[in-house]
Amino acid sequence: xxNILENQTQIADVESKTLIQFISxxxxxxxxxxxxFFVILSTLHGHTCxxxxxxxxxxxxxxxxxxxxxxxxxxxxxxxxxRLAERGVRFERxxxxxxxxxPSRNSMLTGLHPNTTGILRNSQIFRQTIPSxxxxxxAFRLEGYFAGRIGKLYHYNVPKSIGTNGHDDxxxxxxxxxxxxxxxxxxxxxxxxxxPGQFGGTLSWYASPKSDQYHTDGLLAADAEWVxxxxxxxxxxxxxxxxGFYRPHTPYVSPKPYFDRYPEQxxxxxxxxxxxxxxxxxxxxxxxxxxxxxxxxxxxxQCVQAYYASTxxxxxxxxxxxxxxDRLGLAENTIVVFTSDHGYHxxxxxxxxxxxxxxxxxxxxxxxxxxKTAVKGGVAKDPVGLIDLYPTLTxxxxxxxxxxxxxxxxxxxxKDPSAAGRGWAVTQVSRNRSIKQGGxxxxxxxxxxxxxxxxWAQGKxxxxxxxxxxxxxxxxNLAGKAxxxxxxxxxxxxxxxxxxxxxxxxxxxxELRTAIWAPNLTNP
Ligand SMILES: [Ca+2]
Ligand SMILES: [Ca+2]
Numbered sequence: 001x002x003n004i005l006e007n008q009t010q011i012a013d014v015e016s017k018t019l020i021q022f023i024s025x026x027x028x029x030x031x032x033x034x035x036x037f038f039v040i041l042s043t044l045h046g047h048t049c050x051x052x053x054x055x056x057x058x059x060x061x062x063x064x065x066x067x068x069x070x071x072x073x074x075x076x077x078x079x080x081x082x083r084l085a086e087r088g089v090r091f092e093r094x095x096x097x098x099x100x101x102x103p104s105r106n107s108m109l110t111g112l113h114p115n116t117t118g119i120l121r122n123s124q125i126f127r128q129t130i131p132s133x134x135x136x137x138x139a140f141r142l143e144g145y146f147a148g149r150i151g152k153l154y155h156y157n158v159p160k161s162i163g164t165n166g167h168d169d170x171x172x173x174x175x176x177x178x179x180x181x182x183x184x185x186x187x188x189x190x191x192x193x194x195x196p197g198q199f200g201g202t203l204s205w206y207a208s209p210k211s212d213q214y215h216t217d218g219l220l221a222a223d224a225e226w227v228x229x230x231x232x233x234x235x236x237x238x239x240x241x242x243x244g245f246y247r248p249h250t251p252y253v254s255p256k257p258y259f260d261r262y263p264e265q266x267x268x269x270x271x272x273x274x275x276x277x278x279x280x281x282x283x284x285x286x287x288x289x290x291x292x293x294x295x296x297x298x299x300x301x302q303c304v305q306a307y308y309a310s311t312x313x314x315x316x317x318x319x320x321x322x323x324x325x326d327r328l329g330l331a332e333n334t335i336v337v338f339t340s341d342h343g344y345h346x347x348x349x350x351x352x353x354x355x356x357x358x359x360x361x362x363x364x365x366x367x368x369x370x371x372k373t374a375v376k377g378g379v380a381k382d383p384v385g386l387i388d389l390y391p392t393l394t395x396x397x398x399x400x401x402x403x404x405x406x407x408x409x410x411x412x413x414x415k416d417p418s419a420a421g422r423g424w425a426v427t428q429v430s431r432n433r434s435i436k437q438g439g440x441x442x443x444x445x446x447x448x449x450x451x452x453x454x455x456w457a458q459g460k461x462x463x464x465x466x467x468x469x470x471x472x473x474x475x476x477n478l479a480g481k482a483x484x485x486x487x488x489x490x491x492x493x494x495x496x497x498x499x500x501x502x503x504x505x506x507x508x509x510x511e512l513r514t515a516i517w518a519p520n521l522t523n524p
Contacts, residue, residue: 052398053145053238053397053398054238054333054334054335054370054371054372054396054397055231055238055239055240055241055330055333055334055335056140056145056238056239056240056241056334056335056337056393056397057241057243057321057325057334057335057336057337058240058241058242058243058337058393059242059243059245059318059321059336059337059338059339060152060153060242060243060244060245060337060338060339060340060341061245061247061248061314061338061339061340061365062101062152062158062244062245062246062247062248062249062340062341063101063248063249063250063340063341063342063344063353063354064248064311064314064340064343064344064364064365065340065343065344065345065346065360065361065363065364065365066343066360066363066364066365067307067308067311067346068081068082068311068315068365069081069082070082070084070085070090070365070367071090071092071365075262075266075268075308076308076311076312077261077312077315078311078312078315079315079319080315080316080318080319080322081315081318081338081365081367083322084318084322084336084338084367084369085367085377086376086377087336087369087371087374087376087377088336088367088368088369088370088374088375088376088378088414089367089368089369089370089374089375089378089379089380089413089414089417090365090366090367090378090379090380091366091367091368091380091384091410091413092379092380092381093363093381093382093383093384093425093447093449094339094363094364094365094366094383094384094385094386094425095362095363095364095383095384095385095386095425095426095427095447096108096340096341096342096343096362096363096364096385096386096427097113097114097385097386097387097426097427097428097502098114098120098342098427098428098429099342099343099354099355099356099357099361099362099427099429100121100122100342100354100355100429101122101155101156101158101341101342102119102121102122102123102124102154102155102167103117103119103120103121103122104341104342104386105153105154105155105341106119106124106125106126106154106155107119107386107387108136108341108386108387108389108390109135109136109137109153109154109169109172109390110126110130110133110135110136110390111136111387111389111390111391111401111402111405111406111407112126112130112133112387112404112405112406112504113387113406113426113428113501113502113503114428114502115428115499115502115503115504115509116130116406116502116503116504116509116510117129117130117510118130118509118510118511118512120430120509121430122155122157122167123155123157123167124155124167124512125154125155125167125168125169126169127169127171127519128512128513128514129510129511129512129513130510131513133402133404134402135169135171135172136172136389136390136393136394137149137153137172137173137240137242138169138171138172138521139390139394139399139400139401139402140240140394140397140399141172141173141174141240141521142400142521142522143399143400144237144238145237145238145239145240145397145399146174146175146231146234146237146238146239146240146241147172147173147174147175147239147240147241147242148173148174148175148176148177148227148239148240148241148242149168149172149173149175149176149177149242149244150176150177150179150220150223150224150227150241150242150243150244151177151178151179151216151217151220151243151244151245151246152166152244152245152246153168153172153242153244154166154167154168154169154172155167156246157200158200158246158249158250159183159184159188159199159200159246159251160200162178162180162183162184162216162246163178163179163180163184163185163216164178165178166178169519170519171519171520171521173242175227177220177223177227179216179219179220179222179223180216180219181214181215181216181217181218181219182208182210182214182215183206183208183215183216183251183253184216187206187208187210187253188251190206191204191205191206191251191253192204192205192206192302193251194291194292194294194295194299195291199250199251200250200251201250201289201353202250202289202291203250203291203292203295203303203352203353204250204251204252205250205251205252205253205302205303205306205307205310206251206252206253206306207254207255207256207259207306207309208253208254208255208256209255209256210255211255212255212313212316212317215253215254215255215313216246217245217246217247217313217314217317218317220243220244220245220246220317221243221317221318221320221321222320224241224243224320224321224324225320225321225324227241228241228321228324228325228328228330229324229328231330232328232329232330238397243321245314245317245318247310247311247313247314248307248310248311248314248344250353252303252306252307252309252310253310254306254309254310254312254313254314255313258309258310258312258313258316259305259306259309261308261309261312262304262305262308262309262312263305264301264302264305265301267300267301267302267304267305267308268304269297269300269301269304269347270346270347270348270350272475273347273349273350276349276350276475277349277350279476279477279480280349280462280464280477281456281461281462281463281464282461282462283431283441283443283456283457283461283462284349284356284357284358284443284454284456284462284464285349285350285351285356286355286356286431287345287351287353287354287355287356287361287429288350288351288352289352289353292352295352300347303346303352304346304347307344307346318338322336331371332371333371333372334371335368335369335370335371335373335393335396335397336367336368336369337366337367337368337369337389337393338365338366338367339364339365339366339367339386339389340364340365341364341386342354342361342362342364343359343360343361343362343363343364344360344361345358345360345361346360348360348473349474355429356429357427357428357429357443357444357445357454358452358474359447359452359466359468359472359473359474362427362445362447364386366384366386368392368410368414370396370414373396373411373414373415374414374415375414375415375416375417378414378417379417380410380413380414380417380418380419380421381417381418381449382413382419382420382421382422382423382449383421383422383423383424383425383447383448383449384410384413384421384422384425385407385425385426387406387407388407388408388409388410388421389407389410390405390407391405391407391408391409392407392409392410392411392414395409395411396411396414404504406501406502408421408422423448423449424446424447424448424494424498425446425447426444426445426446426447426495426498426499426502427444427445427447428442428443428444428445428499428502429442429443429445430442430443431443431456431461441456441457441461442456442457443455443456443457443461444495444498444499445464446491446494446495446498448491448494449468450467450468450469451465451466451467451468451487451491452464452465452466452468452474453465453466453479453488453491453492453494453495455492455495459492462479463479463480463488463492464477464479465477465478465479465484465487465488465491466478
């Protein structure tokens with residue numbers, strides 16, 4: 001696209017010069033006026049080309065829930081995300097499609113549900129299932145965008161794979177940067193963990209004496225500044241820069257001053273867990289981990305403190321990248337997205353971390369600041385999904401998207417946050433049993449503006465119904481109550497149709513190939 005435009009400009013330039021030479025041989029004064037006119041026209045033309053295609057700055061945090069200032073959290077300080085929300089539209093009800101890194105990120109970056117990518121667990125990449133599908137950044141690359149990745153976009157083992165490509169897709173990026181900071185290289189021996197020596201899947205934290213710039217996320221912000229400084233020099237080549245922060249994923253390591261902003265004694269501990277759990281089917285609590293039995297109220301407070309500290313630390317790094325965008329004069333023509341791959345429990349229902357389909361685990365922050373499209377400071381309330389980002393960004397940038405994308409563009413909601421969207425979002429999660437007991441099964445959860453309705457193994461392993469008008473913490477499971485039988489029947493039918501849409505037209509989830517694939521930009 002860039003080349004075509006440049007060629008057209010060159011042809012126009014040659015044609016104008018010939019015309020000027022022809023006229024100047026007859027009327028020198030007129031020709032001078034004409035020359036000025038063509039110079040102005042050519043300058044305007046150049047500016048129009050650059051302005052036609054906005055840049056994308058895609059920021060994603062790992063394991064971040066909606067405990068943010070701009071989402072109304074009473075304690076957590078996120079001044080930089082709050083100011084980003086003021087620049088664009090904040091989605092009040094945005095949901096991941098699977099509350100686990102690998103399936104969620106593969107879904108978001110392909111624009112397909114996990115049942116269609118075939119990526120339903122970590123440490124896999126969609127090239128092993130649907131190798132010829134174009135990822136979102138790849139679609140931008142194929143139209144001349146510079147696409148770069150800094151940090152975690154596809155799945156990584158955190159923290160072990162920090163500093164490597166993780167389970168990356170080389171076809172998605174022209175540039176990959178994988179910094180590793182003190183949290184990865186020096187401080188692991190000091191980290192407290194419920195399972196000593198294990199940090200990635202286990203609650204673990206550390207207040208580091210080292211300042212922001214030595215930490216992986218601080219290095220990511222510095223790298224992003226460096227890349228943006230180079231992008232700004234290429235006026236006629238737009239960019240899609242993705243920055244994947246690692247915090248607040250475990251281990252919650254961040255500089256000590258961030259911990260000091262959340263005094264341990266003031267941290268909330270969820271109460272009434274036993275009573276809450278009494279009306280839940282077993283799979284609803286299936287993400288609980290045995291080592292969490294060790295949690296005392298003191299450890300719970302420390303855990304929450306460390307998670308909030310890591311969130312504010314990550315927010316500060318987002319601020320550095322946003323500042324760079326402003327400083328370099330890129331803000332006016334750059335669409336900024338901020339989100340997370342899934343939510344996170346901090347003790348609600350007795351759960352910690354992810355892999356549940358309760359609101360805290362399924363919901364994600366989502367802010368889109370599109371300077372020329374989005375209403376500034378808008379709040380959209382209709383449910384949306386990470387699945388919708390691919391068609392949204394391609395529409396905003398005029399980039400051709402694959403025809404089989406399963407989300408829908410959020411552009412109408414960016415223009416008018418009260419516009420209706422799809423009206424629902426669906427999140428799925430897996431539960432493992434032994435083969436003897438029937439093997440793996442799924443839970444599917446439908447979120448409408450009012451209800452959350454969940455079925456485990458098509459209802460055979462239990463159902464849950466929550467009325468968010470009355471019960472935003474999802475404490476009262478109404479699914480078994482006679483007076484809600486009709487609501488359950490309606491939502492069950494709506495969920496069945498929604499789940500059907502998560503599969504490819506064949507109805508079959510693609511099988512995982514174990515063979516190594518060869519990266520190929522145009523036809524992988
Ligand atoms: Ca994650
Ligand atoms: Ca309950």
